[in-house]
Amino acid sequence: MDIQRITSPGGITAFLVEHHDNPLIALRFAFRGGSAQDPEGKGGLSYFVTGMMDEGAGDMDAAAFQEKEQELAVHMDFNTSRDLVTCSYQTLTARKDDAFDLLKTVLTEPRFDADATERVKGQILAGLKLDQNNPVNVASRAWSELAFDGHPYSLPIKGSFDTVPAIMPEDLKSYANRVFARNNLIVVAVGDIDPETLAKDLDHIFGGLPEKSELASVPDAKLVSGPVREIVEMDIPQSIVQFGQQGVMRSDPEFLPAYVLNYIIGGGGFNSRLMEEVRVKRGLAYSVNSHLFPFQHAAVFMGRVATKNEAVAESLSVIKQELSRIAEEGPTEDELDDAKRYLTGAYALRFDSSSSIANQLLFLEVEGLGVDYVHERNDLIEAVTLEDVKQVAHRMLGTDRLITTIVGKPVEAEADPSLGEMA
Template sequence: MIRYHRIFGLASAALAAALLMAPSAQAMTKIERVVSPGGIEAWLVREPSVPLIALEFSFKGGANQDPAGRPGVAYMTAAALDEGAGDLDSKAFQARAERNAVEMSFRASRDEVRGSLKVLSNRRDEGFELLRLALNAPRFDPEPIERIRAQMLTALKRETTSPNVIGSRLWWSAAFPNHPYSLPTNGTLESVPAITRDDITGYVGRVLARDNLKVGVVGDIDAESLGKLLDQVFGSLPAKADLRDVPKIRPDVLGKRLEVQLDVPQTVVAFGGLGIARKDPDFIPAFIVNHILGGGSFSSRLYSEVREKRGLAYSVYSYLLPLDAASLFMGGTQTRADKADEAVGLIEKEIKRLAEDGPTFDELERSKSYIQGSYALNFDTSTKIASQLVQLQVDDLGIDYWERRNGLIDAVTLADVKRVANRLLNGGVLFTLVGRTQPATTAKQGG
């Protein structure tokens, strides 16, 4: 969930302009490791010419830390953190944020709770103080909690007829039975009404701690000032998180096809299998292999076979999804009901062909060039750079990864991608189809 406050007035116009600016390419390579007087670490890209501070942070332990039988707690917690804190109720908190052009957001994924702050340099103290209050003294008053609960339930009811959501939920529940990954991050129609304020405060107390915190900062601030603000915002959080162990798991029922009958114009296809961990030495070759298969958009094999040659779909794609407890290879498409079997057959055929034969030398070289050249798109705003600083820490890739990345890609050989293509794509794929299909293994609607 990503939630931005609306902001108004001259300050907001200045913030909007600053958000479009980014540090220079030279500044991007100058990452400082800042350690606060209290021992809190952050990575900083300083750029005095941008009158903005963008801060991104992550706490390990997202929806996988939801209480047993209560999926949706992390999601609701993230939605409620900025709905009043300290002496400020929800309206007062948001009014103060609007007056000072402060943008703040929180969201929960399977493995993380993430947050962000964007504030003009001359409103820095106000922005960081609001963030301190949200993290250390959230109110969780009844009115915003019930409003958020109602919004979540409305969305969940809408999702019961969404083929994309039905297919996704079916895939995750089938791939990871009896595991936290089997449950939807935004909860269920049964669990959300049962979530209590105690669930939320208990979650905050267990997850939001200093030892599982990663911070990235970009903009007009020096290391000394940042160190003081880190202690102000995060220094009073618990020293250690109380995280429940999430067991490592491999996706189940690979090689199967699960179908749900739903009267919709197009059949939605989702597929996935075993991937490769982010810190595995084979991840970079696997990233190239996936680009060739379905990650390269208009240049990929799946796009060529499914869309260009046969016109079966508007888009077809694949991607790598390394999680804390599982590493996945995922993808999807949408097509006419009477063409679903053909589309799935083509996807299976291309996966098998690439696994057995590997990429060509030309495909390898084109993919390397694109992957290296397009990486800069991740750094065209301060907020994107801050997010990347955090991701590099979460993935434990090292503060010099930006400098090493192109060399790692250059070093990949044709033998590497042939070997890794077989490793990545030869383990079987689980397909889910939702729409007007011919039932093979039929599942209950909604998964």
């Protein structure tokens, strides 16, 4: 790929991958903020805002706006995470001008009408009721509340039954005004557009936004000291167990060794240690996995296993033993070679469409890695040594720090002192 950095006359920058094979343009952009910017007592505000972005703008109410979307055949999808509000926007080249006019109106003149606000609020509350019966969602929410106690990351992104009803149209407007700003903006464009045209369009779409955001300061999160556990009783035959602890920040020099290590532990499907020990050898669970989550203000190594209630304690015991063994011994040379071979070979699959290219480049910019990372990344993975992985394994995998939430009716886990004190 030829990745260009474009700067508009108004000073807005963007990555561009220009190709004219198809008459399509994919935009992917983000504003730093996310749910960590939700004010006290208004949890779920960022999520609510993203649900309102197609509910009217300018002189169009919700019905007129959605009719215009269909007429122009644009794809628009706003989402929020703990640190970002993102949008995926796609249009046909022939309808670019009208489509970009519509996007400009969405960003600079969102309506947040009272009737649409109440309708979307009802949809969010209905979704929260469904989430109450989803053990995976319950385990994830309980883990965040336990691990990030007192930090904005401890609050659910979608809000709660206490906070969502309190959100009013003026709250939505206030959030958009504070967060949607030019100094807070990251943009990627991929497809049938040239640099000169994109530069003008960047100013047209985003130039009317405030110059500076008004973000509240968010401190770095300190995870609760483990081992600690919480059991959420739910009358289901299979428990969901989420476990985790301090990970490695994306800016840390040891992140890539940790990334390779995670593939070996639980990120590699049937090639991973945990899948081999928990499912293949012992038949304790259908699935077990692990992930690294490098947030802006925290880093987490996290895993999940789903197993019958009678096997929770044994499954956790096997997981802890395997994590301890890797922490002490590290992986084998063969495991490292297999991990690097897969991770380098699969990287190209992340760039198989305009939208996926835009998504990858957006997060390179979010993480401050720079445009050259696309070409350097596989060499950096290949350069990871066994000693690098052993060192980060020893640093990251001490099981005396595990934070664990269990949703279900585990038979033995509550009495297992090795899981830590009950929260």
